[in-house]
Amino acid sequence: MMVGIVPDGVGGGWCAPLSDTGRPAGASWHAADLAGAVAEVERRDRPRWVWPSTAAIYPPLLRAGVRVERCHDIELTEALLLGYVGRWGEPRGLAAAAARLVGRPVPPDLPARQAAPPGDAQGALFETALVEDSAADSASLQELIEVYADQRARLAEVAEPGRFRLLVATESASALAAGEMGHHGLPWRVDVHTELLRDLLGEPSPVGGPPRRLAELTAAIGAALGDERLHPESPAEVVRAFTRVGISLPSTRAWVLRGIDHPAVPLLLEFKELYRIWTAHGWAWRDQWIHNGRFRAEYVPAGVVSGRWASRGGGALQIPRVIRRAVVADPGWVFVVADAGQLEPRILAAVSGDERLAAAGASGDLYAALATDAFDGDRAKAKVAMLGAMYGQTGGNAIPALAALRQFYPVAWELVEQAARTGEEGGAVRSWLGRTSPVPREPPQDGASARARGRFTRNFVVQATAAEWANTLLATLRGLIRDYEAELVFFQHDEVLVHCPAGGADDVVTAVHEAGERARALLFGETPVRFPLGVSTVECYADAK
């Protein structure tokens, strides 16, 4: 069964039982305490909740101690359906979808809520969950029911309805997982982080300026370039300083500097690395984002055009490797860290149906298999060629390798080439499950933008399908560990962290492998391609793999 709900903005909400076809299946009612009502119905019936926005509704439910198993997220589904018919980016909220349905002017979506406030401020339940406007009332419940029925009808009309329904289910389940992950937060040891900063950066400045090690490097770089007042964090100043010593630089990017023979270069490279840590993950970041031993970021499922997650606040998906030393499990607990290796080329093998590439994808090391097939055993060359084909590389010494790839894996090659051609002509491409790339307002006007568009669509078909596999794994894993004492605490494109008591880790490891296998079967059915997971059980994230 299903239950449609719309919050009333003051802690309650309207609820409507729905049949399996989405039609009203009984009288609707108003609950003064929406969280309480959801908890009770969830315990009794475990329905699929049909609601306007998981991002708006689920966090306050979680704060009230309520979890749900399944939902249908109207706004995420609406975005997928709009994209499918070439209307990517149009307002996707319930109010917009309802307005489109009856031909009323379509209101814009409300701007996204600010990133989760630091600290433990709870706020009133549902104070931010008011989905469309302050006049939300029982009419919104009627709109919800009508929009849901309409979405079901549109889902039935796509070319591959079974796949698209899986996409919608996975997207909605991802949103639940994202809410729970944001709610749990990533275990984070402030003391370890602080010690790490001191080791890397030296004493913090008592007046708020750069820490000691950065100050020393600044002085050394200035001396090496003959300018005591040089600011190494300023690209313009660094370029000018090199010009004065007879070296012209197109930019101060690290890879450019690495090609320069000058005593200031190693100092600058070290400065850049440490400066980045200081500004992006230093003491200020620590004080803003770590509270009560957790890093609580806000995750945004489908926040990336390809369907990958994005995050708001704290750079949750860009935690530098050295900083992961501070990610430590609670006493007596561990992390089960699972990482899908070589995911994107395996996805290409499964999607394209290229028999020879699929055979390579059946191996534990796809690149090694490619190397044996087509690159005289040169694994590095095979990897560069594969990445070049998926990203649209056109230059450099990957070109001969790309030719070998084309010759040995013509079916896979043609799939990404066709995707690129479609993009160059201003067209849209789709992922395996039907996520559709946005199209530019007008076709590319010149060769450079056409090629850029081609690289985007070329990569989209692989990256978006990889995201679907990973989201499906996550959603499946979430279900498998539902009754365990375990929490999902991190998910980064092809990697997932489960925090659990040490004694339960073996069960979680089993569940992770099972989830990967189910994701493979759900998406691709019979395929020789494997999606092996590197799984480790560790107390510290930095020790994974």
Next chain:
DNA sequence: ATCGTTCGCCAC
């Protein structure tokens, strides 16, 4: 002073 853009690094 303020705001939008660019640079450059982090992650995958």
Next chain:
DNA sequence: AAACGTGGCGAACGAT
């Protein structure tokens, strides 16, 4: 080796 896909973010930059 070379600079090719998706992002977030913070500081510098530069226009207003």
